[in-house]
Amino acid sequence: MATKVVMEALSPTMEEGRLVKWLKSEGDQVKNGETLAEVETDKAVMELVARGEGVLRKQLAAEGDTAPVGQLIAVIAAPDENIDELVAGAGGAAAAAPEAAPKKTEERAPEKTPAAEQPAPQARAAAPAEPREDVRAAAAAQRGDGERLRSSPLARRLASEQGLDLGQVQGSGPGGRIVKRDIEAAIETGGAQAAAAPSAVAAPAMRRVSRDGEAYHDEPLSQMRKTIAKRLVESIGPIPTFYLTAEFDLERATEMRAAMAALGDEYKVSFNDIIMKATATALAMHPEVNAHWLGDKIRFFNRVHLGMAVAIDEGLITPVIFDADVKRMSEMSAEAKALAKRARDRRLKPEEYMGATFSVSNLGMFGIDQFTAIINPPEAGILAIGGVEEKPVVQDGELVIRRRMRVTMSCDHRVIDGATGAKFLQTLRRMIENPLFLVY
Amino acid sequence: MPVITYRDALNQALREEMQRDDRVFLMGEEVGVYQGAYKVSRGLLQEFGEMRVVDTPITELGFAGVGVGAAMVGLRPVIEFMTWNFALLALDQVVNAAAKMLYMSGGQYPLPMVFRGPNGAALQLSAQHSQAWESWLSHIPGLKVVTPATPHDAKGLLKSAIRDDNPVCFLEGEMLYNTKGEVPEEEYVIPLGQAEVKREGRDATIVANGKMAIAALAAADQLAKEDIAVEVVDLRTVRPLDGETVTASVRKTNRAVVAEEGWGVSGIGATIVDLIQRDCFDDLDAPVLRVHQEDVPMPYAKGLERVAKPDAGKIIKAVKKVMYLE
Numbered sequence A: 001m002a003t004k005v006v007m008e009a010l011s012p013t014m015e016e017g018r019l020v021k022w023l024k025s026e027g028d029q030v031k032n033g034e035t036l037a038e039v040e041t042d043k044a045v046m047e048l049v050a051r052g053e054g055v056l057r058k059q060l061a062a063e064g065d066t067a068p069v070g071q072l073i074a075v076i077a078a079p080d081e082n083i084d085e086l087v088a089g090a091g092g093a094a095a096a097a098p099e100a101a102p103k104k105t106e107e108r109a110p111e112k113t114p115a116a117e118q119p120a121p122q123a124r125a126a127a128p129a130e131p132r133e134d135v136r137a138a139a140a141a142q143r144g145d146g147e148r149l150r151s152s153p154l155a156r157r158l159a160s161e162q163g164l165d166l167g168q169v170q171g172s173g174p175g176g177r178i179v180k181r182d183i184e185a186a187i188e189t190g191g192a193q194a195a196a197a198p199s200a201v202a203a204p205a206m207r208r209v210s211r212d213g214e215a216y217h218d219e220p221l222s223q224m225r226k227t228i229a230k231r232l233v234e235s236i237g238p239i240p241t242f243y244l245t246a247e248f249d250l251e252r253a254t255e256m257r258a259a260m261a262a263l264g265d266e267y268k269v270s271f272n273d274i275i276m277k278a279t280a281t282a283l284a285m286h287p288e289v290n291a292h293w294l295g296d297k298i299r300f301f302n303r304v305h306l307g308m309a310v311a312i313d314e315g316l317i318t319p320v321i322f323d324a325d326v327k328r329m330s331e332m333s334a335e336a337k338a339l340a341k342r343a344r345d346r347r348l349k350p351e352e353y354m355g356a357t358f359s360v361s362n363l364g365m366f367g368i369d370q371f372t373a374i375i376n377p378p379e380a381g382i383l384a385i386g387g388v389e390e391k392p393v394v395q396d397g398e399l400v401i402r403r404r405m406r407v408t409m410s411c412d413h414r415v416i417d418g419a420t421g422a423k424f425l426q427t428l429r430r431m432i433e434n435p436l437f438l439v440y
Numbered sequence B: 001m002p003v004i005t006y007r008d009a010l011n012q013a014l015r016e017e018m019q020r021d022d023r024v025f026l027m028g029e030e031v032g033v034y035q036g037a038y039k040v041s042r043g044l045l046q047e048f049g050e051m052r053v054v055d056t057p058i059t060e061l062g063f064a065g066v067g068v069g070a071a072m073v074g075l076r077p078v079i080e081f082m083t084w085n086f087a088l089l090a091l092d093q094v095v096n097a098a099a100k101m102l103y104m105s106g107g108q109y110p111l112p113m114v115f116r117g118p119n120g121a122a123l124q125l126s127a128q129h130s131q132a133w134e135s136w137l138s139h140i141p142g143l144k145v146v147t148p149a150t151p152h153d154a155k156g157l158l159k160s161a162i163r164d165d166n167p168v169c170f171l172e173g174e175m176l177y178n179t180k181g182e183v184p185e186e187e188y189v190i191p192l193g194q195a196e197v198k199r200e201g202r203d204a205t206i207v208a209n210g211k212m213a214i215a216a217l218a219a220a221d222q223l224a225k226e227d228i229a230v231e232v233v234d235l236r237t238v239r240p241l242d243g244e245t246v247t248a249s250v251r252k253t254n255r256a257v258v259a260e261e262g263w264g265v266s267g268i269g270a271t272i273v274d275l276i277q278r279d280c281f282d283d284l285d286a287p288v289l290r291v292h293q294e295d296v297p298m299p300y301a302k303g304l305e306r307v308a309k310p311d312a313g314k315i316i317k318a319v320k321k322v323m324y325l326e
Helices: A084-091 A102-111 A120-126 A132-139 A153-162 A180-196 A198-202 A223-236 A251-263 A271-285 A329-344 A418-433 A435-439 B006-020 B044-048 B060-072 B086-098 B134-138 B151-163 B211-224 B243-253 B268-279 B302-308 B312-322
Strands: A003-006 A016-022 A035-040 A045-049 A054-059 A066-068 A072-077 A241-249 A291-293 A298-300 A306-308 A310-312 A315-317 A358-362 A381-395 A398-412 B003-005 B024-028 B053-055 B076-080 B114-119 B144-146 B168-173 B180-182 B196-199 B204-208 B230-234 B237-239 B256-263 B289-293
Touching: A035 A072, A072 A084, A153 A180, A241 A418, A251 A271, A251 A398, A251 A418, A251 A435, A271 A306, A271 A329, A271 A358, A271 A381, A271 A418, A271 A435, A306 A329, A310 A329, A398 A418, A418 A435, B003 B006, B006 B024, B006 B044, B006 B151, B006 B168, B006 B180, B024 B060, B044 B053, B060 B076, B060 B086, B086 B114, B114 B151, B134 B144, B134 B168, B134 B237, B134 B256, B134 B268, B144 B151, B151 B168, B151 B180, B196 B211, B196 B243, B204 B211, B204 B243, B204 B312, B211 B230, B211 B256, B211 B312, B230 B243, B243 B256, B243 B268, B256 B268, B256 B312, B268 B289, B289 B312
Parallel strands: A306 A358, A358 A381, B024 B053, B024 B076, B076 B114, B114 B168, B144 B168, B204 B230, B204 B256, B256 B289
Antiparallel strands: A003 A072, A016 A035, A016 A066, A035 A045, A054 A072, A241 A398, A291 A298, A310 A315, A381 A398, B003 B180, B144 B237, B196 B230
């Protein structure tokens, strides 16, 4: 009986694969488990193995071709077996894996398999109703050697959150099942590898480009990078954003910091703490900007969940301080520190970075004067905080030196109008310039 | 806080509810003159008289039916079965009359009644008298099923059961009557349908009810010595089931063992596993395992009985397995 060779999902996120090289030619005898071809997935070049025995009768994809997961790319059969129907139905990749890759197959296949344009009834008839094995192959992640990858649901979730490729993780559970502790170990080893370069440890801020060896190196996109790209393109594209910039006087905030620090170490607060607290308080007073754009409606929040962008090695993530407006500054400060640490350790749980009603991004500590932040949809706005620096300022007709800070608010115009945003910034200015309001 | 037995906690609940509401009465075999086969009704005949503490002939179907009729005309009967094994004879009244009356009368006849008695295996009572009934009873829409594990829960839950306007099957652990625990002097009730986290932990969740909750706590003590911290969720009420407490715990620990006293096939544990796999799929790090009686009639021989019963040792084994330690 003939065996269909389909493009298999060789990584958990693979949707299509590029056939790099056939290792068997038409007419070659192949054994079950023998490598047929090299396939480039979204992550690496993997081996595609035979799942049956016989002669590789027909190759339906050429080297360099890209095929969606589930598509028939070759047929293994006995030397004299009639495979015409199978080959004829090849365009009907949709029929080969109807459930595994429903729409994508039909969208992508036409580029090189015109038959896919009329796949439905005929193709289904041609490839009789036994696609089960193919479907399973397409749905289940596999190791390079073709063995099905066993993993607990929790392990899969953790791996996807951490952008880990399960195929690279060794499972310690029964039958090689990858379980939570394996993911944790993989994260730790990853950390250990990064830390192995001694110069990186000595001067973490100054990561230098290596001048010897390759001219460049490629890294597969992590899930996080993909998400950042997808979401920010989504943002700057269809979101009509405008920006409001204001410069705030930080003299009193500076005095307050000094006064609090004088009370003792446990009372120390950072500018960021003051800004976060002021923003949360101002948001509570301006629900019209504490809102989400939901396509067919705007959701105004009665509670203030403040997202705070945290830079981490691989990108950024925005943990959330829930009910920030009702928390004391000391609580917020402690929570912000803890969240930032967990974010850098990649230990945030989804519920800790989802659910922000509004966000703040602060690049002041990097010496940035002013910048514009990209809205994280469906949030309607985000504040970009610049650094605090001494500047000459005219005050009451006199030139004086004051500590100043620039704040830029990005607003989704579908939710926030110019004056609405400006009023919010007015309140924020009052808070930050007179931080005593924050204790009221 | 006074420390009293499970038996006396039930006695207090009955006495307090009979004092509180004169529609409440107790009926069953040996509940009066003999003061109860397990002495749960001690002193009640003397306090409330023959009209409210009624000795019956050995006719389970008959007096269960009298209870149903009494509830239909506005009383609040508590029907005691000498053991739930004998209640098998009365199941037509429990299942076909009590559970369905409100539904079939179009809401005209609520049945505020309690069927109560000892449940589960004791020691060497053999195949016919060693059965746990919560899986059978909780299968039936219209019944509530309660399985208290501690004196505190026994009192608070029995009071709620008596005040409930639905038929409640109240399954007392035959081996628990002599166990002691703190019971407050002041009045309290425990709402039906609320599980309790009896012990907090991080590594795995044991979901159990009745006597198995006690076994789970013993298992947790043992496991703690090996630095394994298990969380014990005592369902307390098997129907309605408090799924939220179960799933919240499993989301925290990522692993679960479900222990029950009866047989495994179609047991209440299967319903818990169903709930967990559905609501916690992405939180699970291991398949959920069950601990239950072996799939045989309870042997009389002591050694065989011991291996047929679910116990703390079997729970410990299952916990280690879901943690991939064995």
